[in-house]
Amino acid sequence: MGNVLKADGLIKRFGDLLVIDNWSLELKEGEKIVLLGPSGCGKTTFFRIVAGLERQSEGKVETFVDKIGYVFQEPRLLPWRTVYDNLKIILDDEKKIKQIIGMMGLEGFEILLPSRLSGGMKQRVNIARSLLVQPQILLMDEPFTSLDLNIKLSIIEDMNKMWNKSYFSILMVTHDIKEALMLGNKIVILSQRPSRILKVFDIDLLEEEKNIYDKRFLELESQITKFVISQSEKIIG
Numbered sequence: 001m002g003n004v005l006k007a008d009g010l011i012k013r014f015g016d017l018l019v020i021d022n023w024s025l026e027l028k029e030g031e032k033i034v035l036l037g038p039s040g041c042g043k044t045t046f047f048r049i050v051a052g053l054e055r056q057s058e059g060k061v062e063t064f065v066d067k068i069g070y071v072f073q074e075p076r077l078l079p080w081r082t083v084y085d086n087l088k089i090i091l092d093d094e095k096k097i098k099q100i101i102g103m104m105g106l107e108g109f110e111i112l113l114p115s116r117l118s119g120g121m122k123q124r125v126n127i128a129r130s131l132l133v134q135p136q137i138l139l140m141d142e143p144f145t146s147l148d149l150n151i152k153l154s155i156i157e158d159m160n161k162m163w164n165k166s167y168f169s170i171l172m173v174t175h176d177i178k179e180a181l182m183l184g185n186k187i188v189i190l191s192q193r194p195s196r197i198l199k200v201f202d203i204d205l206l207e208e209e210k211n212i213y214d215k216r217f218l219e220l221e222s223q224i225t226k227f228v229i230s231q232s233e234k235i236i237g
């Protein structure tokens with residue numbers, strides 16, 4: 001498996017403010033990495049650097065693909081266009097649109113305007129838009145923050161099914177350990193700003209263990225929670 005993304009000794013400052021302090025990270029083909037870190041530690045800044053919207057201060061960030069998708073926290077749908085047309089504007093290909101509508105659980109919603117959709121359905125359309133162009137890397141910046149747990153878990157389940165079929169790489173940012181465990185093959189724990197990579201957890205949960213009541217899921221959740229708390233106590237103490 002080759003790398004699709006590689007960050008090496010990445011440093012980012014805004015004026016005197018050191019935000020990202022020496023991150024080195026590799027995302028491999030078909031890998032799903034979740035960045036878990038406190039507010040303001042530079043997660044969005046990292047995504048902006050990867051997407052070419054921001055420049056690093058020092059170090060290297062390389063991508064080895066030509067298509068990167070970006071899912072923002074708030075769905076950015078055109079309010080005057082239907083669900084179908086919000087997809088068509090990205091890619092005018094009826095077959096692919098129908099396929100993605102099916103995979104993201106949007107059947108029956110095609111002719112509705114975004115104002116008629118729940119927050120979860122809006123985010124499903126938003127993700128469908130990003131996946132329509134078949135990106136090799138999908139960046140997801142806290143896409144489920146405003147959604148109820150059962151809704152976010154059901155969207156992640158559908159995303160995992162899509163990933164099983166097309167095998168793109170995902171880099172997601174979240175504050176939520178359950179969400180991270182449901183999606184990620186790896187969870188990268190970040191410190192407070194100036195942020196460093198504190199630890200990387202390899203997640204080897206089987207498909208049937210990706211369930212918030214599963215014993216191994218709960219064990220991993222508790223292990224990661226303990227680690228995160230021990231780190232924040234170090235800072236407070």
Ligand SMILES: Nc1ncnc2c1ncn2[C@@H]1O[C@H](COP(=O)(O)OP(=O)(O)OP(=O)(O)O)[C@@H](O)[C@H]1O
Nearest residue numbers: 014017019037038039040041042043044045046193
């Ligand atoms: N263009 C900018 N100019 C100056 N400071 C910035 C700029 N962009 C971000 N910052 C600062 O960099 C820090 C990191 O911001 P960033 O949005 O990357 O954090 P984050 O980890 O994504 O936070 P959150 O989880 O709250 O979204 C913050 O202190 C922010 O104020």
